[in-house]
Every structure is written in C-alpha cells, then in structure tokens.
Amino acid sequence: xxxxxxxxxxxxxxxxxxxxxxxxxxxxxxxxxxxxxxxxxxxxxxxxxxxxxxxxxxxxxxxxxxxxxxxxxxxxxxxxxxxxxxxxxxxxxxxxxxxxxxxxxxxxxxxxxxxxxxxxxxxxxxxxxxxxxxxxxxxxxxxxxxxxxxxxxxxxxxxxxxxxxxxxxxxxxxxxxxxx
Amino acid sequence: xxxxxxxxxxxxxxxxxxxxxxxxxxxxxxxxxxxxxxxxxxxxxxxxxxxxxxxxxxxxxxxxxxxxxxxxxxxxxxxxxxxxxxxxxxxxxxxxxxxxxxxxxxxxxxxxxxxxxxxxxxxxxxxxxxxxxxxxxxxxxxxxxxxxxxxxxxxxxxxxxxxxxxxxxxxx
Numbered sequence: 001x002x003x004x005x006x007x008x009x010x011x012x013x014x015x016x017x018x019x020x021x022x023x024x025x026x027x028x029x030x031x032x033x034x035x036x037x038x039x040x041x042x043x044x045x046x047x048x049x050x051x052x053x054x055x056x057x058x059x060x061x062x063x064x065x066x067x068x069x070x071x072x073x074x075x076x077x078x079x080x081x082x083x084x085x086x087x088x089x090x091x092x093x094x095x096x097x098x099x100x101x102x103x104x105x106x107x108x109x110x111x112x113x114x115x116x117x118x119x120x121x122x123x124x125x126x127x128x129x130x131x132x133x134x135x136x137x138x139x140x141x142x143x144x145x146x147x148x149x150x151x152x153x154x155x156x157x158x159x160x161x162x163x164x165x166x167x168x169x170x171x172x173x174x175x176x177x178x179x180x
Numbered sequence: 181x182x183x184x185x186x187x188x189x190x191x192x193x194x195x196x197x198x199x200x201x202x203x204x205x206x207x208x209x210x211x212x213x214x215x216x217x218x219x220x221x222x223x224x225x226x227x228x229x230x231x232x233x234x235x236x237x238x239x240x241x242x243x244x245x246x247x248x249x250x251x252x253x254x255x256x257x258x259x260x261x262x263x264x265x266x267x268x269x270x271x272x273x274x275x276x277x278x279x280x281x282x283x284x285x286x287x288x289x290x291x292x293x294x295x296x297x298x299x300x301x302x303x304x305x306x307x308x309x310x311x312x313x314x315x316x317x318x319x320x321x322x323x324x325x326x327x328x329x330x331x332x333x334x335x336x337x338x339x340x341x342x343x344x345x346x347x348x349x350x351x352x
C-alpha cells in the first residue's frame with residue numbers, strides 16, 4: 001500500500017494538470033466576470049449616432065428590456081458577430097441598442113451601411129468614458145438590461161448562435177416570465 | 181481563443197508600427213528592437229501632473245492595477261486603449277482629490293477584483309490565501325506520521341538508535 005503512495009500522488013497531479021488544461025480550453029480566459037450583474041445599469045446620456053443633437057439617456061430606454069451591444073468599426077470580432085445579430089436579432093424579442101464604442105461616427109456609419117444595421121437605437125460613445133461605467137474593456141460586449149434598467153446578463157466577446165441559444169435566450173425568457 | 185479577436189493592440193501595436201515602416205532597415209530595426217522598451221514607455225502620453233509627488237503616486241498606483249484587456253500587464257505598462265482610458269480616468273479622479281483606496285474602489289466596482297494585483301482576503305479568496313498553509317500542514321503531518329511510524333518500527337525491531345555503541349571510530 002505505502003509503495004503505491006507515490007503513484008497515487010502522481011495520479012493526483014496528473015488529474016489536476018488535466019483539469020487545468022480542460023478548464024482553460026473551456027472558458028474564455030480573457031473574460032472578466034462583471035460585478036454589475038443584477039445591479040442597476042449606470043446612468044448615461046449619449047448622442048444618437050445618426051443625429052448627435054438627439055441625446056439618449058438611460059431613462060429614455062426604461063420600460064422595455066433591451067440588449068446593449070458594444071461594437072466598433074475597428075473591432076475585428078464585431079464583423080464576425082454582426083451577421084449573427086442580423087439574423088438572430090429580430091428573433092430575440094427585445095430591442096437591440098447599438099453602442100458604438102470609441103469610433104469615429106463617419107467610420108461607424110460606413111461600417112453599418114456596408115454590413116447592415118440590426119439596431120433599433122444607436123448610441124455613440126466616442127471618448128469611451130461612459131463605457132468605463134459599464135465595465136467595458138473591449139468590443140464586442142453585450143448587456144441584457146431589463147425594463148427597470150437592471151443589468152441581468154453580460155456576454156464578453158462575440159455573440160455566436162450557440163451563446164444566443166444557450167445563454168441569451170434563456171436569460172430573455174426569464175425576463176418575460178417575471179414581467180407583469 | 182478570443183484574445184486576438186477582441187480588438188486591443190497590446191504589444192502588437194509596437195510591432196505594427198515596425199512593420200508598417202518600410203524604411204526601417206536592418207540597423208534601424210535592430211535599434212528599435214534594442215530600445216523597444218524605451219519606445220513603449222514613450223507611447224504612454226505625458227500627463228499634466230500638479231507636482232512630482234502626484235506623478236510618483238500615479239505611477240505607483242497604476243503599477244498596482246491590472247489592465248483588464250492585456251491581463252499580464254499593469255495599467256502603467258499597457259498600451260491597450262482601455263488602459264489608456266483608465267489611466268486618464270485615474271488621473272481625473274486624482275485631480276478631484278480621490279484617495280488611492282477610493283480610486284481602487286471605483287475600478288473594482290466596474291471591473292471586479294481582477295484589476296487588483298493584490299487580491300483582497302474575503303470568503304471567495306480564502307482558498308487562495310490559506311490554501312498553501314493547508315498544503316503545508318497536510319505535508320507536515322504526513323512527514324510527522326512517517327517519521328513516528330519509522331521510529332516505532334525501529335524500536336519494535338530492536339534497532340533503536342541509542343542501544344549499544346555505534347561509534348566504531350571510523351568517522352573523522
């Protein structure tokens with residue numbers, strides 16, 4: 001028995017090592033869990049992309065749940081996510097709010113003209129200052145915000161059909177269940 | 181996997197500028213590589229600090245904070261756009277008279293404990309903080325038990341260490 005002890009120790013280490021490898025391939029290591037989940041979204045006032053004279057605030061968007069999608073024309077992965085949003089967006093049953101992050105409005109408009117515009121509302125945050133309050137640190141990122149303005153779900157990185165099916169749609173379904 | 185997709189030029193920004201510069205020939209390239217660190221440091225724009233003490237405080241604080249995008253870099257070192265924005269934010273908060281603790285709190289509220297290089301002691305990090313001690317205790321008790329068992333076995337077999345003269349005069 002005591003002769004087998006080193007072998008058991010070795011197997012334990014192998015198991016730990018294997019778990020480490022498995023775990024690191026399974027989750028996105030760059031994704032930081034947001035401390036803002038289930039907390040009220042930060043207040044904001046941002047210009048509309050196509051009409052900067054129009055200011056959109058958090059209170060303007062209250063009353064209906066919406067998906068805030070952070071994107072930019074310089075963001076490579078947004079180009080991957082965009083066709084998915086075009087197809088899946090209308091099936092989500094919530095408003096799509098585009099959050100143009102640290103982008104020149106002209107570039108953003110060109111990008112949307114080229115790739116299509118799945119958004120109902122488009123906010124422009126050229127400086128990225130407001131995005132800091134949301135804990136945004138890159139693009140794409142998506143926030144599901146409920147009718148009362150509480151952040152209920154966040155996805156870091158592009159929304160894929162799999163993520164939408166497994167995570168986003170159940171989160172939206174949970175919202176509609178609790179709605180009066 | 182998504183590390184490269186999520187758009188943020190970390191160290192790649194430096195190499196981008198090198199490859200774009202077609203005039204950068206052998207010697208110049210070598211110089212750039214040699215002084216890459218200097219170039220990197222200069223990429224961080226100077227800020228209008230009120231005084232030198234504030235600048236030192238800023239440098240000390242940003243070196244304690246982790247860039248959320250390039251997670252192996254501090255906010256002081258990182259070239260990622262978000263690191264630049266957060267440095268600006270920290271600078272602004274400093275001008276408003278916020279303490280280091282308040283600034284850290286501001287960042288933790290938005291980016292979680294990930295931004296701290298020094299993780300706080302709380303139930304979620306107990307294993308991190310006290311795990312090594314547990315392992316040390318477990319290892320120590322195993323060694324203790326093995327030593328005691330061998331000692332007892334030794335006595336049982338009659339080869340006690342202090343029975344009979346073992347010194348045959350060979351040593352020394």
